[in-house]
Amino acid sequence: MNAIILSAIWGVLMMFSGIFLSKKSAIRNLAIAGVALVLLVNIAEMGHWQLFQIDTRNMLVFDRFGLLFNTIAFASTLLYLLLSAKDVEEVGTHQAEYFALILFVLCGVGIASAFNTLLMLFLGIEIISIPLYILTGTDKRNLKSNEASLKYFLMGSFSTGIMLMGIALIYGATGSFAVENMSHQLEGLAPLLTAGLLLLLIAMSFKVSAAPFHFWTPDVYDGAPTVFTSFMATIVKAAVFIAFIRLFDAAFGVNLADWRLTIAFIIAATLFIGNITAVFQQSVKRMLAYSSIAQAGFMLFALFGYSAIAKEGILLYAAAYSIATIGIFAVLLKVKDYTFDGFNGLGKTHPLLAATNTIFLLSLAGIPATAGFFAKYYMLLAAVKSGAYLWLVFFAVLCAAVSVYYYFRVIQAMYFKEGNPQVRETSSGFRVVLVVLAALVILFGLFPQMITSHLYF
Amino acid sequence: MIAVLLILVPLVAGLGLFAVKSAGGARSMALLASILVLVVSLLGLTVMHDKSHLVYDVPWLPMFNSRFHVGLDGMGQLLCLLTAIAFPLIFVATWNNTYANANRFYALMLLSQAGLMGVFLSMDALLFYFFWELALIPVYFLSSIWGGEKRIAATFKFFVYTFVGSLIMLVGLLYIYFQAGESFSIDVWYNSLHLSADKQNWLFWVMFVAFAIKMPIWPFHTWQPDAYEQAPTAVTMVLSGIMVKMGVFAMLRWLAPVLPDGVYLWGDTVSLLCLVGMVYASLIAIQQDDVKRLIAYSSIAHIGLMCLAIFASDRSGLQGVMFQMFAHGVNIIGLWIIANTIEKKYGTRKLSELGGIAKVDAGLAIMLVIVALGNIALPLTNGFVGEFMMFNGVFGSQVTRFGVLDTAVAGICIILSAVYTLNMIKKIIYGDTNARTAAGTPTTAPVLISLSVIVVVIFLTGIYPKPMLQLTSDTVDSILRYMKTSI
Structure with missing residues (x-):
């Protein structure tokens, strides 16, 4: 609750800061302070220290799982802003508004990770989505940015419609918006409820860009200003995943087995399309867009093999994936040429950027001693534990092997090829944060319990 | 403590070397660190060989029941020593x-040593997987940065091959983890795992x-010639001398005792795969220039023969495999050292362009003959002990009806091995010198020193193999015990 209210208030504050603060750095620092504050009050709430006593009539439930995810998401946002806040300013002239929109998204994240009724789920997802439509189109003079924004908005609206339709059907079947009622009614799989759930599944798959509902992702991620792509592809995506998991934790409940085949199909398609298409990309930015689809395929295993392990795993995955991808995007922002060749020779000219980038890429590829390994490991563990569809697990690891190809292409360009990359200047603060990110990746890769154990105490 | 030090010393030294600026200093420090590792390893063999020194076991990942459990048994001692x-x-x-x-370069070399030590020491399946993958990363960078012309493609092929294999293995490890009551401990896997033959049937693969x-x-070998050719020679030595032993070792530790029915x-x-591979590789070797x-x-x-002997499930055969892992490691490093020296000095690796080196560089020629004879398993060399025991094992194997046939085909490969090795010796050192080799000079001291050490080891273990066989006999007994439970 703390975080939801504070982030909304701070968002409004940011909107007006553009009027009262003339210096860019003041606005930037205000935004960073805001996110830091939101993070702090959220951590405080994990220690049962609540700033606001609001009776939500059980529409929002602040459990350990949601709060811990919030902590991960807000901390990632803080690191993201520390790395890239200056790049946010370079997108256009309305930096105060950009920061405001980011804070509104965080408010939506807070709701989406705590909803207990479908109404709140809808609200959370929409509060997340609408600022993103705007942020995608902030590079106003760039045709690609405009196209991406429009495409995202149109497709997003459709999926919102589908989601509402699903919610309406479920309401018709159960007479309630509360998620806990769904599983009670689900025993016989009433047709109305099944149809509603299917529509919800489609809408959520769209939001996390799972195949075959992924077509918007590459264009939107590629067209949006890179600094916002970084935010969209990491924190926002992870938040929607948490909502996804929460929803189907309640909805599938006892009938998970009946849904497994559907989810298995989505996972297989997502992994296949994401990984295979990423192989053929020439631009690192677009490759990362497809890689985010591929990673979503792995995250869906948490849904497939839903259990305590999967719950721990998805949190670790969210952290591992967010940290690594934010880091790669931060480096990408400094490189002027986004093609793979633009990275040629980076290892010689900028050893620190190249070394940290390598660690992030290894993490995404799932090499041991990085957080990405345990993230994938958890997902496989959950899937193997469920005992169903072992072929899917083998298929997934083969796809993970494919992913090595495109992640390592960047490493090969940086270290094994000659070139003179055009790189913008980096401040010492930027480099420090980058090293911190890399250290976190290794730390979580050796001791994943540093995140997962917080789920229990 | 010894077990931890074997990993920690190269790891810390390797990380530290990234900060050293001068090339000469880095080289000396790397040598120093590697000698320190050797000292630690020898200490573990001789003075501090009771269990309290050799085993280290602390909790690591409590949620998976996984422990940082490293320990040295006979086989571990042998491979860590290698x-x-x-x-x-x-x-x-x-x-x-x-x-x-x-x-x-030296930092990554030491890091790969740390990874290899970890593989040989792990007594926990997850930890084993961890090191199994980690050993690969430094080698990938070493080969791709300092390798030959086609290094990037060749090394990447190698990396992808092994990565696919390890990921599939990971699924197998996870499956066994649940079958073993959510445990990665090797003791549990050996003693309380009762997998039905059906499951072992597919888990085996x-x-x-x-x-x-x-x-x-x-037919999983196609990465190897390219990777060996393109990697810098120091890395090729690591790859062929030690890294291939990871596979043999892992079969003995994590496959044969865990899935005895599958192995049977x-x-x-x-x-059959081994025999086909042996004949095929020997025939191609004869054609190589x-x-x-x-x-x-x-x-x-040679590796094919080791695999053949493992699946014979015979005491003598397994002892031979253990011995041969060490012998083959030493011998092939010797061969690579010679190949590297020749390439550096004469600017070519082609047999057809060499000749008459005995006339200009007698020292190197003598070393080449001894090491090569070790490689084709002449009596009094270490290769003979290992291969004889393996043949004995395959011949007398009680788990297959084709023991005699296997021995016969494998025996042909030994003859073929003599053909290509002696042919190599002939073309390199005998005959007349040509324009390229006439200007040859005697080999420098560092190379001769390391080759002399190898020659001493070849004869020492070849004439008196008993201490080394005793070292691994307990491990062999225990592996056989678990393998025999199924028969």
């Missing part, structure tokens, strides 16, 4: 090679493929 001996030898033998960014790629067993069921199939590729194919043939 790793510990190999690195100083490699550093000395390539003392005069110059590398761009030498500090990073899930695990076997990863190890077969690493060894490599035909598929024994003849795998033996490139010294590096010749040695690479000869390695495939």
